[in-house]
Amino acid sequence: MKPLRLGVMGCAEIARRRMLPAMAADERIELVAVASRDGGTAAETARPYGCRPVTGYAELLGLAELDAVYVPLPAALHAEWVAAALDAGKHVLAEKPLTTEVDRTRELVGLAERRGLVLMENVMFVHHPGHEAVRRLVADGAIGELRSFRAAFTIPALPPTDIRHRPELGGGALWDVGVYPLRAALHFLGDRLQVLGATLETVPGRQVETGGAVLLRTPEGVTAQLEFGMEHGYRSGYELVGSTGRIALERAFTPPADHRPVLRLTGASGTEEIELPAADQVALTLAAFTAAVRAGAGPAAGDCLAQAGLLDAVRRAAVR
DSSP states (O other): OOOOOEEOOOOOIIIIIIIIIHHHHOOEEEEEEEEEHHHHHHHHHGGGGGGGEEEHHHHHTOOOSSEEEEEEEEEEHHHHHHHHHHHTTEEEEESSSSOSSSSHHHHHHHHHHHHHHOOOOOGGGGEEEEEEEEHHHHTTTTSSEEEEEEEEEEEEOOOTTTTGGGGGTSHHIIIIIHHHHHHHHHHOSOOOEEEEEEEEETTTOOOOOOOEEEEEEOSSOOOOEEEESSSSSEEEEEEEEEEEEEEEEESSSSSOOOOEEEEEEEEETEEEEEEEOOOOOOHHHHHHHHHHHHTOOOOSHHHHHHHHHHHHHHHHHHOO
């Protein structure tokens, strides 16, 4: 089959560091163009891949040879440009969160469905097979009846000029790093989570929240305690606790492609370490996107909508 002809809308760090190299290495993708508001930035970013630099996002969407676009713009710009891409007849892979407003997320999902186009939110860790291994262990009763879930994703302080410190661009810890433990809770506990409490904290001198914590509960009484932050020591992991044991996974959300995950399964007889194969979740995400386009049907929108609703509920419930 012909490769998916893809354009990149923006030159964000994640595009340059992770997505563009993976796209160039994927034989199912033809990297056609990279766009930036600044022509020099577009040219510099496009040069290593031998693709076309484009000045301006509208100009990128005007390229008839494009089948799809990847949107790594700041979160506050997603709604406008994802809608424009869908209206231009392009399939879209957009960075998370898809938007910063639950109603706009619903509108974009509906627009993609009406246009018959694939719209996929780029939450990469859910494509790593290590998490499916955890789900199988829980389903098989390895820790008994599930009682609670804990997850954390925290990163060290960002440079003062980083766009994630700018509220007008959708900055803040909840949108940037809080998505990971929240999506993990949805992944393991389902989409009927209730927010029992939340806090969003801001260190002096910042205009956005720099950390937070959330307490959730399922209708069956399973609780979830989540923590996130971007002025913290690095943590990236989760733990599921059951009636007879627990499962823990570190480096859970952004592992390198060569990282071999180690599950720690603890029960009455002690702790067993289970090493899993390495997997490139960036490549697996791109494979899922290209497969959806070829199949003519996007991934189920339920997880994306549930995540948007949960983010909205946390923000409304949070004590600041």
